[in-house]
Amino acid sequence: MTPATKARRTALLSTRGLGVTFASRDGAAARAVDGVDLDVGSGEVVALVGESGSGKTTLARTLLGLERPSTGSVEFEGASLQTSTRGLRAYRRRVQLVLQDPTGALNPRQTVYESVAEGLRIHKLVEQAQRAGERVVETDLVSQALSRAGLRPPGGFFLTYPHELSGGQRQRVVIAGALALEPEVIIADEPVSSLDASIRGEILALLLRLRDDLGLTVLVVTHDLGLAWNIADRVAVMYLGRIVEVGTTEEVLLTPRHPYTRALLSVVPEVSQQEPIVLVGETPDPRRIPAGCRFHPRCPAYAGGEAEAAGVAEDCRTRDLPVLAATGDHRAACWLTMPTPKP
Amino acid sequence: MTPLLEMRDVHVTYATAAGPLPAVRGVNLSLEPGESLGVAGESGCGKSSLAATVLRLQPPNATVRGSVLVTGKDVQTVDWGQLRALRWGEAAMVFQGSLHSLNPVQRVGDQITEPIRLHDGSVSPARASERVGQLLEQVGLPAASARTYPHQLSGGQRQRVMIAMALACRPRLILADEPTTALDVMVQAQVLDVLTGLVRGLELGLLLISHDLSVLGTTCDRVLVMYGGRVVEQGAATAVFDHPQHPYTRALARAFPRVGDADARFSPAGLAGDPPDPRNLPSGCTFHPRCPRAIDVCSTHEPPVRWPEPDRPVECVRVEGAETAPGTAVAAGR
Numbered sequence: 152m153t154p155a156t157k158a159r160r161t162a163l164l165s166t167r168g169l170g171v172t173f174a175s176r177d178g179a180a181a182r183a184v185d186g187v188d189l190d191v192g193s194g195e196v197v198a199l200v201g202e203s204g205s206g207k208t209t210l211a212r213t214l215l216g217l218e219r220p221s222t223g224s225v226e227f228e229g230a231s232l233q234t235s236t237r238g239l240r241a242y243r244r245r246v247q248l249v250l251q252d253p254t255g256a257l258n259p260r261q262t263v264y265e266s267v268a269e270g271l272r273i274h275k276l277v278e279q280a281q282r283a284g285e286r287v288v289e290t291d292l293v294s295q296a297l298s299r300a301g302l303r304p305p306g307g308f309f310l311t312y313p314h315e316l317s318g319g320q321r322q323r324v325v326i327a328g329a330l331a332l333e334p335e336v337i338i339a340d341e342p343v344s345s346l347d348a349s350i351r352g353e354i355l356a357l358l359l360r361l362r363d364d365l366g367l368t369v370l371v372v373t374h375d376l377g378l379a380w381n382i383a384d385r386v387a388v389m390y391l392g393r394i395v396e397v398g399t400t401e402e403v404l405l406t407p408r409h410p411y412t413r414a415l416l417s418v419v420p421e422v423s424q425q426e427p428i429v430l431v432g433e434t435p436d437p438r439r440i441p442a443g444c445r446f447h448p449r450c451p452a453y454a455g456g457e458a459e460a461a462g463v464a465e466d467c468r469t470r471d472l473p474v475l476a477a478t479g480d481h482r483a484a485c486w487l488t489m490p491t492p493k494p
Numbered sequence: 495m496t497p498l499l500e501m502r503d504v505h506v507t508y509a510t511a512a513g514p515l516p517a518v519r520g521v522n523l524s525l526e527p528g529e530s531l532g533v534a535g536e537s538g539c540g541k542s543s544l545a546a547t548v549l550r551l552q553p554p555n556a557t558v559r560g561s562v563l564v565t566g567k568d569v570q571t572v573d574w575g576q577l578r579a580l581r582w583g584e585a586a587m588v589f590q591g592s593l594h595s596l597n598p599v600q601r602v603g604d605q606i607t608e609p610i611r612l613h614d615g616s617v618s619p620a621r622a623s624e625r626v627g628q629l630l631e632q633v634g635l636p637a638a639s640a641r642t643y644p645h646q647l648s649g650g651q652r653q654r655v656m657i658a659m660a661l662a663c664r665p666r667l668i669l670a671d672e673p674t675t676a677l678d679v680m681v682q683a684q685v686l687d688v689l690t691g692l693v694r695g696l697e698l699g700l701l702l703i704s705h706d707l708s709v710l711g712t713t714c715d716r717v718l719v720m721y722g723g724r725v726v727e728q729g730a731a732t733a734v735f736d737h738p739q740h741p742y743t744r745a746l747a748r749a750f751p752r753v754g755d756a757d758a759r760f761s762p763a764g765l766a767g768d769p770p771d772p773r774n775l776p777s778g779c780t781f782h783p784r785c786p787r788a789i790d791v792c793s794t795h796e797p798p799v800r801w802p803e804p805d806r807p808v809e810c811v812r813v814e815g816a817e818t819a820p821g822t823a824v825a826a827g828r
Contacts, residue, residue: 352764422754
């Protein structure tokens with residue numbers, strides 16, 4: 152069974168029509184996430200790829216219940232995310248976050264043991280298990296988590312402090328802290344971008360191993376297409392609050408359809424190296440999302456006359472694209488590639 | 495012709511409470527106008543220590559041996575007057591982390607003016623601001639951005655300001671230490687385009703430092719790979735990135751996979767262990783404890799230099815090739 156068909160059967164975490172709007176000082180609303188339908192299947196590794204300002208981090212935070220949706224919903228196991236403190240606490244045990252900078256994520260005055268045990272204590276997991284008649288002690292759970300994160304022998308790390316560890320080991324401690332709660336989903340926001348080249352591969356291999364051994368579902372938020380190629384089953388490309396292309400990793404990265412995806416790929420190392428398409432400017436301000444296709448002011452296909460030749464230039468300028476469906480085959484939100492039902 | 499930058503057997507050793515720390519151990523290189531040279535390696539391999547010697551910016555506890563020649567002048571021995579003229583005027587540095595390097599409460603135009611006025615006290619304010627406008631346009635920013643403060647600019651725009659500032663006194667050599675590390679791929683491509691455009695357009699020399707071999711492979715003419723303070727492999731940039739020879743270079747190249755490479759799919763490659771502690775370097779080849787191809791001799795004998803192809807010296811006993819430099823260009827330290 153391919154990952155895509157598996158996802159269709161059981162979406163563990165999904166969004167429908169999700170929008171997150173922030174009020175800004177000048178009164179204009181910033182639509183950081185502007186209509187996203189996304190399914191993350193059980194046991195799947197999905198890469199949410201985008202640049203700064205694409206809304207990928209806001210989307211991840213909303214999936215964790217750290218931001219409230221302005222429109223639409225987040226669903227876990229088919230039920231809407233509970234926004235009560237209690238509901239969120241239970242949810243956050245099952246869906247854990249791993250952040251970019253392990254040095255910032257760890258308390259420098261806490262030992263590795265304390266850092267990993269903290270989540271267990273907050274969620275009272277040891278007491279719960281004991282009440283259920285299981286003979287568990289905290290030390291065992293911490294050991295197990297450290298060991299799963301590749302810090303072996305775990306006992307040797309109990310009393311060390313973050314400053315005594317390398318960058319890669321610190322990121323493993325952060326991952327161990329998440330694993331201690333036996334979550335079903337890990338949302339990793341740029342998990343390797345602050346790490347050295349040599350450590351990068353080891354942390355990515357760890358994420359893959361966790362998926363294979365524990366059946367974890369992983370949503371990795373990144374700007375790194377090489378990372379997506381390394382570990383993801385599916386890729387969703389985000390631009391200015393929307394997913395503009397989604398499909399299996401092979402589909403999106405080997406036969407990209409959206410001009411934005413094509414440009415991103417052209418500036419990273421590829422096997423089929425093409426002429427770099429360096430886009431002008433940066434992602435616009437989400438308070439002023441361009442009319443029509445939100446990418447058209449920077450689109451090389453629009454500027455180069457490809458859209459004009461295909462007779463869709465008017466659409467590019469004036470018609471917003473529909474939100475891409477969460478399920479289905481490789482699809483892109485581009486008038487050039489869409490079978491366009493004229494209104 | 496005198497190279498823009500030439501290093502001959504450069505060693506950098508820091509005096510620390512725990513004893514001497516050799517960060518750079520015998521590096522030779524040379525860089526011509528219009529050429530870009532990349533230096534690759536992990537944190538702690540000596541890349542930044544090496545770059546600091548070019549402007550004599552090494553900290554006071556560092557001892558530098560060997561010679562560092564910028565347009566033929568030995569940076570480490572020239573007097574203060576000459577050193578001041580050389581900094582900014584002949585060689586300038588683009589640092590990483592533009593947010594920390596720019597003054598947050600001063601308009602960027604004023605910050606670019608500063609080195610101009612330091613070098614030529616007689617320059618009129620009108621002339622200086624005209625020059626600032628030119629510099630900003632040269633790096634792809636509107637001249638009017640001189641009036642903005644750093645926080646009003648994006649990370650990519652700030653990095654362009656850093657490059658404009660480095661160009662202020664018309665240097666011939668630019669040193670860039672991880673200039674794109676915190677930037678998005680597209681912005682990174684834009685900034686690298688600016689740098690390579692300057693190398694070609696103004697015949698500048700560029701020394702580009704990065705831990706990302708793929709960036710160097712696509713941006714530079716030549717690449718040096720450093721490990722444990724030594725250059726373990728060098729050659730034409732595309733050749734080093736596409737066909738790395740040293741086991742360490744191979745690990746670095748595989749860490750940033752090419753999209754579409756079937757070998758990398760679901761098999762992210764890392765390299766176990768940490769770079770060596772310079773105070774306590776492993777015997778023999780300093781890479782042997784982490785090397786997947788190490789054999790007994792690696793831990794007991796220093797590795798030979800071998801040339802698997804002309805102009806491609808590699809310090810590794812497991813690489814097949816001549817043990818003397820084929821041709822004179824290589825023997826001269828290229």
